[in-house]
Each structure stands twice: as structure tokens, then as C-alpha cells.
Amino acid sequence: MRLNADFSERIVVRPGDVPWIASPTAGVERRLLDRIGDEVARATSLVRYAPRSRFPAHVHGGGEELLVVEGVLADEAGLYPAGCYVRNPPGSRHAPSTDTGCVLFVKLWQFDPDDKAHIVLDTREGAWSAQAGGVSRLGLHAFGGERVAMERWAPGTRVSAHAHEGGEETLVLDGVFEDEAGRYPAGTWIRNPRGSRHAPFTTQGCVLYVKSGHLPAG
Secondary structure, eight states: OEESOOTTSOEEEOTTSSOOEEOSSTTEEEEEEEEEESSSEEEEEEEEEOTTEEOOOEEOTTOEEEEEEEEEEEETTEEEETTEEEEEOTTOEEOOEESSOEEEEEEESOSOTTOOOOEEEEGGGSOOEEOTTSEEEEEEEEETTEEEEEEEEOTTOBOOOEEETTOEEEEEEEEEEEETTEEEETTOEEEEOTTEEEOOBOSSOEEEEEEESOOOOO
16 A cells, blocks of 8 residues: 655645544554555554454564554553653564553654664653743654654744755644644644745644654655
């Protein structure tokens, strides 16, 4: 499968643009955002677990990055409530499950081979830092040119036009994010390619997951 596999294109997927589809595991559905490959794939997805569902134990051959968007995820190591950011490096293994049900934002096979960090970070307890112009930021991970963060934008925040030299992905977690090309409500995923430029703002305020500096050229 090849879905949104041309990284030179700007991609916007709003809630309702693509359906939830069943995975091979009962009770687990996926909303595919980009994908290169079949069941083993470089992939970005929203994943929805029904209450009391389990996923078989598996190894992350290319690493797994996830953010718990709703509910509570569990595995052998503990519980991960909404707001938890997790990086399972290449070669790690677990058997995830949930009692409550949950929604996850998941990225697979997108680690630098030298990035071995295992991270579990509860963003509800993190130290957010004020940036210029109404933005607060919580850094989640950095390796090489890659940067991952959560951002809170106060109502009325505007950021000057800037270029994304290494590309940028944004998942809108709350509120409405905007730029000159449109409005992006909660649940929208945006992939801006290398060299793209925009001047983002928010009228009502928003919370974002932002990953930058990591996209291939095309």
C-alpha cells in the first residue's frame, strides 16, 4: 500500500475525511494517514481500541512513537492515560491492551537507526515553557534534526510566516488551528513538506502535537 507517500506534497486530513477500518486484531481500528507497506509499514495512523481489547505481543522492528489522545493504554510496563507520549525504540517488544478503550496517534518505522531512547512522558505533568507571542511549548524528544513537542496557543495567537526546512507534521489535539490555507479543527493532521512556508494563527486557541525536521525530501 502507498498512501500519501509523496513527501513533497502538502497533506491535510480532517476528521471524517477517511474512515476507521478494521485491523487484523478484533477490537482495533485504524484511520490511515500515510503508509508505505502493508502490515509491516512506514506508517502514520490514528488507532482506536475498543474497551477490553488487546493487541498481540509484537516487536517494533523500526520503532514506535505514540501519543495517547483519549482513554488509557496499558502494557506490561504500566498504564498510559490520555496525554502520555511514548517512544518504543527499534527492537522493543510489548503486548498493549486497554480496559477503558483508547485512541492513539501512532508512527511506525520512522526512527533514526541510532535513536535508541525509550521515553514515557506524561504531558499533563511536564514543564511547559512560554515562547514569544502566546505559545507555550513542552519538548518531548530531539535527535539529530528531529524535534517533537506539544504546543499550546492562546486565543488570538499569530506566528510570522516561516519555512519548514526539514518538513513539519501537526496533529490538532484541541481547539482550531489556522493558516492562510484554511481552518483545522481538533483531530486534523497536517503534513507540510520540506521548504514549505506558512503563517499560522488561531482565533480561539488550540493544543498541537508538532514534529519537525524529519521528513524525507520526496
